[in-house]
Amino acid sequence: MSQIAQSQSAQSRETMISFANVSKSWGDNHVLRSLDFEIGAGEKVCIIGPSGSGKTTILRILMTLESPDEGLVTVAGGTLWDVKAGHKPRETKQMKATRRNVGMVFQQFNLFPHMTAVENVVEAPVRVLKLSKQEARERAVELLGMVGLQEHLQHKPAQLSGGQQQRVAIARAMAMRPKVMLFDEPTSALDPELIGEVLEVIRELAHSTDMTMLMVTHEMRFAEEISDRVVMFDQGVVVERGTPAEIFKHPTEERTRRFLRAVLER
Amino acid sequence: MSPDFWTFTAHLLWRGLQVTILVTVLGTVLALVTAFVAGLGRLSDHGPVRWIALAFIEVFRGTSLVAQLFFFFYALPAFGVRLAPMFAGVLAIGLNEGSYAAEIVRSAIGSRGVGQNEACVSLHMGKALRMRRVLIPQSIPAMLPPFGNVTVDLLKNSSLVSLVTVGDMTFQAQIVRNQFGNTTVVFAILLVIYFILSQLIALLSRWLERRFALDRDRRSAPEPRIRYAEATGGSR
Amino acid sequence: MTWDSGFALSLIPQLLAGLRITVEITVLGMLIALVVGLFVAVVRRSRIPVLSWLFGFYVQFVRGTPLLVQAYFAYFVLPDYGITFSPFLTGVIVIGINYSAYTAEVYRAGVEDVPAGQWEAATALSLPVPRTWVRIVLPQALRTSVPVLGNYLVQMFKDSAVLFAISVYELMGHVEAIGSDTYRYLEPVTIAAVLYLIVSLVASQLVRLLENRLALSR
Numbered sequence: 001m002s003q004i005a006q007s008q009s010a011q012s013r014e015t016m017i018s019f020a021n022v023s024k025s026w027g028d029n030h031v032l033r034s035l036d037f038e039i040g041a042g043e044k045v046c047i048i049g050p051s052g053s054g055k056t057t058i059l060r061i062l063m064t065l066e067s068p069d070e071g072l073v074t075v076a077g078g079t080l081w082d083v084k085a086g087h088k089p090r091e092t093k094q095m096k097a098t099r100r101n102v103g104m105v106f107q108q109f110n111l112f113p114h115m116t117a118v119e120n121v122v123e124a125p126v127r128v129l130k131l132s133k134q135e136a137r138e139r140a141v142e143l144l145g146m147v148g149l150q151e152h153l154q155h156k157p158a159q160l161s162g163g164q165q166q167r168v169a170i171a172r173a174m175a176m177r178p179k180v181m182l183f184d185e186p187t188s189a190l191d192p193e194l195i196g197e198v199l200e201v202i203r204e205l206a207h208s209t210d211m212t213m214l215m216v217t218h219e220m221r222f223a224e225e226i227s228d229r230v231v232m233f234d235q236g237v238v239v240e241r242g243t244p245a246e247i248f249k250h251p252t253e254e255r256t257r258r259f260l261r262a263v264l265e266r
Numbered sequence: 267m268s269p270d271f272w273t274f275t276a277h278l279l280w281r282g283l284q285v286t287i288l289v290t291v292l293g294t295v296l297a298l299v300t301a302f303v304a305g306l307g308r309l310s311d312h313g314p315v316r317w318i319a320l321a322f323i324e325v326f327r328g329t330s331l332v333a334q335l336f337f338f339f340y341a342l343p344a345f346g347v348r349l350a351p352m353f354a355g356v357l358a359i360g361l362n363e364g365s366y367a368a369e370i371v372r373s374a375i376g377s378r379g380v381g382q383n384e385a386c387v388s389l390h391m392g393k394a395l396r397m398r399r400v401l402i403p404q405s406i407p408a409m410l411p412p413f414g415n416v417t418v419d420l421l422k423n424s425s426l427v428s429l430v431t432v433g434d435m436t437f438q439a440q441i442v443r444n445q446f447g448n449t450t451v452v453f454a455i456l457l458v459i460y461f462i463l464s465q466l467i468a469l470l471s472r473w474l475e476r477r478f479a480l481d482r483d484r485r486s487a488p489e490p491r492i493r494y495a496e497a498t499g500g501s502r
Numbered sequence: 503m504t505w506d507s508g509f510a511l512s513l514i515p516q517l518l519a520g521l522r523i524t525v526e527i528t529v530l531g532m533l534i535a536l537v538v539g540l541f542v543a544v545v546r547r548s549r550i551p552v553l554s555w556l557f558g559f560y561v562q563f564v565r566g567t568p569l570l571v572q573a574y575f576a577y578f579v580l581p582d583y584g585i586t587f588s589p590f591l592t593g594v595i596v597i598g599i600n601y602s603a604y605t606a607e608v609y610r611a612g613v614e615d616v617p618a619g620q621w622e623a624a625t626a627l628s629l630p631v632p633r634t635w636v637r638i639v640l641p642q643a644l645r646t647s648v649p650v651l652g653n654y655l656v657q658m659f660k661d662s663a664v665l666f667a668i669s670v671y672e673l674m675g676h677v678e679a680i681g682s683d684t685y686r687y688l689e690p691v692t693i694a695a696v697l698y699l700i701v702s703l704v705a706s707q708l709v710r711l712l713e714n715r716l717a718l719s720r
Contacts, residue, residue, distance in 0.1 A: 096390075104384075108381050110385035111385070112382070112385070112404065114403045123399060127391060128390045128395070173389075176389060176390065327702075328702045329695040329702075330660040330661070330674070330695070330698045331663070332666070333674065333691060333695040333698055336674075336677065337691050340691060341692065344504060345688075421568075422567070423568070425571055439574075449579050453574055453579060457567045457572070460567045461566045464565075
């Protein structure tokens with residue numbers, strides 16, 4: 001468990017993310033059902049569960065890539081979504097301002113193919129944060145160094161392996177200095193031998209920053225290692241939540257046990 | 267055939283060739299602009315804009331190019347608008363070809379995959395920035411081959427401006443025919459010149475494609491070209 | 503001087519007569535294009551040494567030169583060699599041969615797009631070659647080719663307007679005649695444009711319906 005988590009008790013942490021009564025369905029498929037949960041500032045939380053259980057939807061709603069059918073979502077005290085049942089969700093100025101606190105790392109990396117690694121990391125800080133090119137470049141070089149890619153600054157995504165691309169993606173997201181970082185199955189699209197290098201970077205982020213991190217992953221041992229809390233999700237509801245020790249060693253719910261058996265027995 | 271014939275023909279065809287090239291180039295520029303405006307219009311977030319773009323495209327694709335030429339040259343005067351023949355000609359073929367090419371733009375940009383859009387949202391880049399810095403630049407390589415065809419089409423359509431008194435190669439060939447009556451040679455030469463021009467355009471297009479290929483660098487050895495001695499050395 | 507509705511209405515019968523000729527040209531021209539194109543595609547695929555190359559060059563040449571110039575060539579040059587066709591016939595042949603260069607490519611692409619696995623499966627099942635063609639390859643090739651051919655049909659309909667320049671009295675020919683007689687071009691051109699638009703929109707929709715029908719029947 002990270003040093004920072006140990007030095008703060010759960011109660012004294014301010015709430016960074018909150019979901020209140022959030023629902024989402026695709027037709028007959030209820031992806032999220034009246035979801036309530038909170039994440040404190042600086043917490044590292046992993047969401048696990050079977051496919052199609054709504055885990056990714058939580059992240060996508062936080063990144064406003066999808067809208068809830070109903071519910072209130074706040075980030076860092078600001079309203080992201082406030083949707084009443086039966087009303088159409090709309091993009092508001094408030095939402096855009098609140099969204100600035102959130103960054104995301106995607107399963108498919110989504111790097112800009114026509115730009116080099118450095119250019120990928122520099123683009124948003126210059127264009128959105130209005131940093132000078134000089135400043136943005138310094139930040140980019142530092143971040144790419146931190147993820148171990150200082151030899152690959154001028155390479156385009158096509159010249160990089162999957163693991164290297166994902167590390168660039170992490171640097172790119174970090175360059176915006178978000179308060180909340182979302183990881184949507186960051187290693188699921190990688191060849192097995194490349195997973196380690198990406199997990200290494202994420203582990204470092206978990207240990208050395210007080211960024212709030214929310215990750216959907218199938219890497220159970222990794223989740224156990226770096227999380228403050230683990231949430232088990234299935235069919236749109238939270239099945240169980242607790243510390244890694246509680247969930248992985250002594251799960252109370254049968255669904256959790258079944259899932260862990262299926263996953264860990266491979 | 268007398269030497270007079272050859273000098274006369276060469277002289278006229280040379281003048282015609284210059285006009286043909288001018289019309290083709292101007293037409294291509296107008297077609298490109300039209301294609302981007304209409305193509306991006308089709309991708310707009312605003313319904314009315316999409317509709318107008320679609321209507322424009324359907325009208326200019328659905329009516330015959332000759333009818334459009336006639337409209338700009340012969341019919342507009344009824345509204346008091348008298349366009350110079352060259353202007354009317356370029357306008358018609360540019361807008362016509364541009365409305366076909368709009369689909370190239372729309373599909374190249376639209377097929378970039380939702381991941382790029384989502385990455386832009388996650389980096390807080392607005393729609394304009396997304397288009398300008400991310401979607402359009404990476405779509406250009408995909409647009410080049412079809413745009414090569416667009417230019418060849420424009421070259422061929424440029425021959426139609428001869429029907430509204432513009433002095434291109436086809437027009438000049440007619441003059442030669444009226445003067446000398448020797449049609450086979452003149453029109454054969456005409457066909458050959460058009461053919462050579464279209465092959466040249468195809469070559470130019472392929473060269474541009476190679477130059478702009480996204481994975482061009484894959485073939486070069488992945489050595490870093492610049493060393494960053496001051497970069498945070500190696501380690502975390 | 504603007505729109506004269508009375509004048510416009512009086513033109514409609516004449517323009518519809520022109521439209522009819524346009525449709526005739528398109529149908530006949532497309533027939534020629536389909537047949538000649540098939541022949542060209544077969545010869546090219548057969549890889550007979552000189553002929554294949556020649557036909558290949560022919561396709562490139564026809565696609566690289568304007569229809570108008572090809573039409574002029576046929577119209578002015580053929581009589582010099584004793585061939586006198588009516589303008590209508592000349593026009594049909596020219597547009598048919600022009601489009602055969604495109605249909606040949608459609609046939610080629612249609613056949614090449616059938617996955618190699620189909621051929622291999624047929625060989626493994628010991629199906630004779632002609633039967634493989636007729637029962638396995640051609641139906642799949644047609645499925646992708648037919649919509650494209652349909653689009654070429656619509657395009658030919660619009661391109662046929664060019665033929666008025668060689669005195670074919672189709673829709674555009676009528677427009678030109680009316681215009682030079684009355685000095686009023688606005689009404690005939692606009693009505694003609696609308697006619698082209700209506701027919702090509704309807705035809706395009708039919709092609710799309712056909713495409714969906716073919717795709718569904720997989």
